[in-house]
Every structure is written in C-alpha cells, then in structure tokens.
Amino acid sequence: MAKNTLIQKILDAHIVSGEKKAGEPISIQIDQTLTQDATGTMAYLELEAMGVKKVATELSVSYVDHNMMQNGPENRNDHLYLQSVAASKGVRFSRPGNGICHQVHLERFGVPGKTLLGSDSHTPTGGGIGMMAIGAGGLDVALAMAGQPFRLAFPKIIGVELTGRLSNWVSAKDIILKMLEILSTKGNVGCMVEYFGEGVKTLTVPQRATITNMGAELGVTCSVFPSDEMTKEFLDAQGRGADWVGLSAGPDAEYDRLIKIDLNTLEPLAACPSSPDNIKSIAALKGTEVGQVIIGSCTNSSYRDLMIVAGMLKGRKISENVTLSIAPGSKQVLEMLARNGALADIISAGARILEAGCGPCIGQGQSPANDTVTLRTFNRNFPGRTGTKGDQSYLVSPETACAAALAGYIIPPAELGIAYPEVENPSQFLIDDSMVILPPENGEGVEIIRKPTIGKPPVNTPLPDSIDGVAVIKTPDKTSTDDIMPAGVHLKHRSNIPEYAKVVFERFNELGKETFAQRAAKVRDAGKHGVIIGRDSYGQGSSREHAAICPMYLGIKVLIAMAIERIHAANLVNFGIVPLTFADKSDYDKIAEGDSIHIPQIREALTSGSSITATVIPAGGAAPFEIKLNYHLTDEDVKIILAGGRLNLK
Ligand code: MIC
Numbered sequence: 001m002a003k004n005t006l007i008q009k010i011l012d013a014h015i016v017s018g019e020k021k022a023g024e025p026i027s028i029q030i031d032q033t034l035t036q037d038a039t040g041t042m043a044y045l046e047l048e049a050m051g052v053k054k055v056a057t058e059l060s061v062s063y064v065d066h067n068m069m070q071n072g073p074e075n076r077n078d079h080l081y082l083q084s085v086a087a088s089k090g091v092r093f094s095r096p097g098n099g100i101c102h103q104v105h106l107e108r109f110g111v112p113g114k115t116l117l118g119s120d121s122h123t124p125t126g127g128g129i130g131m132m133a134i135g136a137g138g139l140d141v142a143l144a145m146a147g148q149p150f151r152l153a154f155p156k157i158i159g160v161e162l163t164g165r166l167s168n169w170v171s172a173k174d175i176i177l178k179m180l181e182i183l184s185t186k187g188n189v190g191c192m193v194e195y196f197g198e199g200v201k202t203l204t205v206p207q208r209a210t211i212t213n214m215g216a217e218l219g220v221t222c223s224v225f226p227s228d229e230m231t232k233e234f235l236d237a238q239g240r241g242a243d244w245v246g247l248s249a250g251p252d253a254e255y256d257r258l259i260k261i262d263l264n265t266l267e268p269l270a271a272c273p274s275s276p277d278n279i280k281s282i283a284a285l286k287g288t289e290v291g292q293v294i295i296g297s298c299t300n301s302s303y304r305d306l307m308i309v310a311g312m313l314k315g316r317k318i319s320e321n322v323t324l325s326i327a328p329g330s331k332q333v334l335e336m337l338a339r340n341g342a343l344a345d346i347i348s349a350g351a352r353i354l355e356a357g358c359g360p361c362i363g364q365g366q367s368p369a370n371d372t373v374t375l376r377t378f379n380r381n382f383p384g385r386t387g388t389k390g391d392q393s394y395l396v397s398p399e400t401a402c403a404a405a406l407a408g409y410i411i412p413p414a415e416l417g418i419a420y421p422e423v424e425n426p427s428q429f430l431i432d433d434s435m436v437i438l439p440p441e442n443g444e445g446v447e448i449i450r451k452p453t454i455g456k457p458p459v460n461t462p463l464p465d466s467i468d469g470v471a472v473i474k475t476p477d478k479t480s481t482d483d484i485m486p487a488g489v490h491l492k493h494r495s496n497i498p499e500y501a502k503v504v505f506e507r508f509n510e511l512g513k514e515t516f517a518q519r520a521a522k523v524r525d526a527g528k529h530g531v532i533i534g535r536d537s538y539g540q541g542s543s544r545e546h547a548a549i550c551p552m553y554l555g556i557k558v559l560i561a562m563a564i565e566r567i568h569a570a571n572l573v574n575f576g577i578v579p580l581t582f583a584d585k586s587d588y589d590k591i592a593e594g595d596s597i598h599i600p601q602i603r604e605a606l607t608s609g610s611s612i613t614a615t616v617i618p619a620g621g622a623a624p625f626e627i628k629l630n631y632h633l634t635d636e637d638v639k640i641i642l643a644g645g646r647l648n649l650k
C-alpha cells in the first residue's frame with residue numbers, strides 16, 4: 001500500500017468524500033478546468049442544459065486548437081458559440097492561433113499542487129508542473145465547472161525513480177516510450193504515476209510535460225512530477241513566480257509498484273505502427289525510408305523542442321524525398337522563434353510551417369501518401385488516425401524526427417555527424433496574453449451565438465427493465481475511441497450528433513455492406529437494444545464523449561468487453577450505456593455479430609448489486625447458452641444509468 005507519496009498529498013488536500021484505499025470510489029474538488037473546441041461545444045451545451053449561470057472553479061479556460069481548418073462554416077460556428085458562451089459563463093477564451101490547450105495551459109495557467117480537469121485525454125500534461133491534471137469527458141468537466149466534485153477511484157500509485165542524465169540526442173520522449181515498453185497501453189486503469197529521484201532534477205518542465213502528456217497512452221489517470229527548483233525557474237521565466245510552491249513526496253514514500261529507469265542507459269526509441277506501445281530502438285529501424293516528418297502536437301512542440309530542431313536544421317536542407325511540417329505548440333513558442341531568427345533557419349531548410357494547433361495530430365490535413373512511412377513527434381499512431389488507410393505512423397522524439405528529415409531515412413540522430421544543439425532555458429519567455437479573452441464580471445446579458453450547426457446534447461431514455469439485445473458489432477483488442485468515433489474529416493461535426501453518428505465505427509465498415517450506423521438504427525427501430533461486444537482495453541485513447549453519445553443516439557444500451565478504459569467507461573455511464581465485462585474472457589469468442597443477447601431484470605440486478613447472467617441466442621441457429629457478466633459501478637453510477645444518463649438527473 002502506497003504511503004507518503006506526492007499524489008496522496010495532493011489528493012488529501014482535495015478529497016471531498018470516499019475511502020483512501022486503492023480502487024475505492026472517492027470524489028475530489030477541482031480547482032481549474034480546461035476544454036478544447038472539439039469536445040468543448042458539447043461540454044458547454046451540457047453546462048447550459050444544467051442551468052449553470054457562472055462557473056464555480058478558480059479558473060476555467062476554453063481553448064480553440066483542434067478544429068481550425070474552417071473547411072465549411074462548422075468550425076467557425078463552433079468558435080463563435082464557444083467565445084460567447086465563455087463570456088456568458090465566466091470562462092477565459094483562448095482564441096484560435098494562441099496554441100494547443102495543454103501547451104498554453106502549462107505556460108500561462110498551471111499551478112503546482114492544484115487539480116485540473118480537462119475535456120481532453122492529454123490534460124495530464126499539467127503533471128509536468130506538479131499539478132494533478134486529469135482528462136475526462138465533457139460532461140464531467142461541465143459538472144466540475146458547476147462546482148461539483150469529480151468522481152474517480154482512489155489510485156494505485158506507481159513510483160518511477162529516475163537516475164542519471166539523458167545523453168545528447170536522447171530525449172524526454174524516449175523516457176516515456178521506455179515507460180510504454182515497460183507498462184504497455186493495457187492494464188493500467190486506476191493507476192497514477194509519480195516520478196522522483198535524482199534524474200528528475202535534470203529535466204526541465206517542458207521535458208517533464210512530454211512525459212506526463214503520454215501517460216495518457218499508458219492509460220493511467222495522471223502522472224505527476226515534483227515541483228522543485230526547475231519548476232520555479234520555469235514559472236519565473238513565465239512571469240508567474242508567485243504561483244510556485246515546492247512539492248515532493250515524503251522521504252519515506254512507498255509505492256504500490258516501483259519502476260527504475262537509469263537515464264544514462266536510454267537510447268532513441270520509436271513507437272512503431274500502429275500502437276504507442278509497439279516500441280523498437282531507432283538503431284534497429286535504421287535505414288527505413290521515410291516519406292514524411294511532422295514535428296508538433298501537445299507532446300513535443302515546446303520552445304526547447306523547436307529550438308533543438310532549428311539548431312539541427314540551421315544551414316542544412318531536408319532530403320528531397322521527405323516533406324517536413326512543423327506545428328508550434330503555442331503563439332508564445334512561434335513568436336519567440338520568429339523573433340530570435342530560429343524560424344528563418346527552419347523555413348530555409350525547407351520545412352512547411354503550420355499554425356499553432358493540433359493540426360495533423362488529429363487528422364486535420366497532412367495525411368501521408370499510401371505505403372509511406374511517416375515519422376511524427378505525436379502521441380498516438382492508432383490505425384488511420386493520420387487520415388490514410390493502412391498508414392505507417394511512427395512516434396519519435398524531435399531529434400529523431402529531424403534527423404530523418406535531413407537523411408531521408410531513419411537514423412540514430414547521433415550518427416548524423418552534426419553537433420548537438422545546445423539550447424538554453426529562456427530566463428524570460430515572451431509574455432503576451434492578449435489572445436486570451438477575459439469574461440466580463442457579470443455575463444448574464446451576453447448573447448450566446450448559435451449558428452445552425454450548433455445542435456443540442458441528445459438525451460437517452462431510462463434503462464429498460466430487461467435488455468432484449470442484439471450484438472451489432474464485435475470489435476478487436478484495443479479498440480480506440482478513434483475507431484469508435486473517427487476524427488479527421490468528420491471532426492467538424494462534433495456539435496451535430498445526428499450527422500456525426502453516421503460514421504460510428506467507420507473503420508470497421510465493409511464496402512457494399514450496411515454500415516454500423518445503419519445496422520444499429522435497424523435494431524433500435526425494431527424496438528430492440530443495441531449491444532457492442534468489445535475485447536481488451538476497449539475505449540482507449542481520447543476523452544471524446546461522442547464515443548458514448550453517438551452510439552447511444554443509435555440505440556446502443558450495453559457494452560460487453562474484456563476490459564474498459566477509465567474515461568470511456570465514465571462517458572458510457574454519463575450517457576446511460578451499461579458498461580459490463582465478461583466474467584470469463586473466453587466467452588468473447590463464442591459471440592458473433594447478429595446474435596441476440598437477453599439480460600433479464602437488468603435494472604433490478606444493478607440496483608441490488610447482484611450478478612448478471614445473459615442468454616445468448618446465436619443468429620446461426622446454434623443452441624442458446626449463458627454467459628456471466630461483471631460490473632464495477634458505484635451507487636451513483638447505477639443511479640445515473642437507471643435514469644438513462646446524467647442529464648436526466650435533475
Ligand atoms: C485526441 O488527441 O484524440 C484528441 C482529439 O485531443 C481527443 C479529444 C477529442 O477527441 O476531441 C483527446 O485526446 O481527448
């Protein structure tokens with residue numbers, strides 16, 4: 001049992017209810033929230049539906065960073081809604097062009113020791129500055145803005161002791177890729193990670209943030225670094241020294257699990273297609289031809305990262321066979337590079353400069369050609385996320401990415417034969433918050449702008465007494481929320497559920513056959529209940545609650561999987577879909593798409609906490625059989641599910 005950890009200290013300062021024992025339900029007070037535009041429109045529509053007049057948090061910021069292509073009116077309609085609703089509810093609004101929510105929040109708003117809840121799975125980036133920063137669905141963030149505590153399970157705490165120092169050309173990204181090799185993306189639900197040890201002192205805040213950012217890929221709730229002299233230096237340079245407090249674990253801290261990483265022994269790594277935990281060394285991949293390199297995303301687009309890249313590119317040209325695109329993390333980063341001349345070195349080398357935002361990371365342009373290797377400094381390489389079917393996307397450090405852009409193939413950056421660029425931590429960042437619009441003291445008179453593509457949050461019906469279900473789809477291991485609700489060209493429909501619901505599970509649709517949406521709607525219109533059958537680690541990846549809302553809209557009532565990831569499970573509950581798991585994992589193999597699944601008296605079972613047995617009637621005519629199902633729901637979860645979702649509970 002963990003004791004005297006930093007995570008426990010922060011939890012102690014914020015706990016509202018519950019028992020401090022791993023796995024037990026607790027609730028914590030949330031100090032700050034963040035939303036981004038792709039999840040934010042729904043979150044604020046939900047906040048409005050709850051009748052909230054003004055947010056109750058210390059600080060809430062609404063960012064625009066995902067939907068910026070403005071291909072058609074939808075994106076700008078979203079921005080106008082977000083800007084006006086922010087003014088009306090007391091939320092700060094970070095305008096398009098100001099940067100990626102996690103990068104900007106770290107620079108301008110993060111405070112050590114505070115809690116941050118964000119409607120984006122990479123909110124844990126804030127752990128780099130010593131925050132307890134957690135990703136959640138939009139509805140949970142709306143509830144936090146309304147002043148309600150956030151519900152989670154008391155974590156198992158994984159301690160990671162860092163010793164030594166990174167060698168030149170080895171990057172913070174390689175530390176988190178090492179963690180992914182050790183822990184994988186599966187089986188870490190309910191854990192939090194705490195970094196400590198001598199090696200921590202050698203890492204700057206942006207480097208720490210790269211590591212906490214990709215904790216999301218481990219599936220842990222959050223990752224936290226201590227707040228030390230490095231943190232103070234960063235906050236001082238951001239003109240926010242007054243926000244600093246020192247924070248660390250007790251000298252006798254104990255962890256539920258201990259991992260040790262000697263930074264001296266690390267080498268450049270890559271997450272190979274198509275999972276962030278498919279790790280190989282760059283040395284082993286040497287010589288692989290590369291067609292595209294992109295540097296950016298909330299993982300690796302800080303001033304430090306792009307200065308290293310600029311130093312590598314200075315006076316050189318990129319390979320003829322590669323395109324190199326660079327998306328800076330924030331206006332602060334971009335403007336500093338522009339003013340100190342580094343941007344000129346980048347442009348001169350042949351890079352294509354994108355605006356400060358998520359861009360290609362969420363499939364907004366820059367899809368690679370077919371059968372081409374793309375090297376990205378991003379955090380996710382789920383199949384098709386680039387916008388190209390069958391993509392070969394590798395996740396690497398900025399150093400490794402830039403080396404490949406120069407060479408045309410994968411090469412350990414140290415072997416390029418160029419000097420390692422020394423980058424000084426700025427003693428003063430460029431501070432200009434003019435792109436963050438402050439809300440008026442009293443926003444009641446503000447008119448909320450609703451263009452025609454701004455819909456309403458759909459509401460579910462209460463859970464029926466029994467499930468008369470049909471298995472509409474059976475999905476493989478690690479089905480991600482990108483598989484459930486694709487982003488890319490469909491991202492602009494986030495505020496329009498009937499439109500977006502047409503592409504649920506698009507990746508699994510087969511040409512010439514009925515789509516998932518059509519099959520689910522048929523089941524629903526026949527008065528039956530849609531069931532999804534999932535495998536291990538179902539719902540990994542993004543926090544998008546659309547992965548619950550759109551299936552719900554199509555009549556899905558139950559998910560049965562081997563294991564369900566934390567944020568997605570919470571989103572299912574919030575929208576009244578029952579998350580169940582197989583008691584015997586081998587039952588997964590016995591069920592086929594189209595089978596009937598009957599769960600008698602499900603309401604009664606959930607209410608009394610008794611076990612659930614379902615009867616499966618195979619569509620092929622084989623004999624019916626029974627399967628046992630488990631669930632891990634709090635009393636509050638059951639109340640929400642019975643009502644058909646949180647919005648039905650007044
Ligand atoms: C992502 O990286 O997948 C996203 C887009 O940032 C999502 C949020 C979303 O789907 O809008 C996330 O990580 O939560």
Ligand code: SF4
Pocket residue numbers: 066100120122297298299357358361362379
């Ligand atoms: Fe944006 Fe990509 Fe970060 Fe998600 S992971 S917030 S899409 S940059």
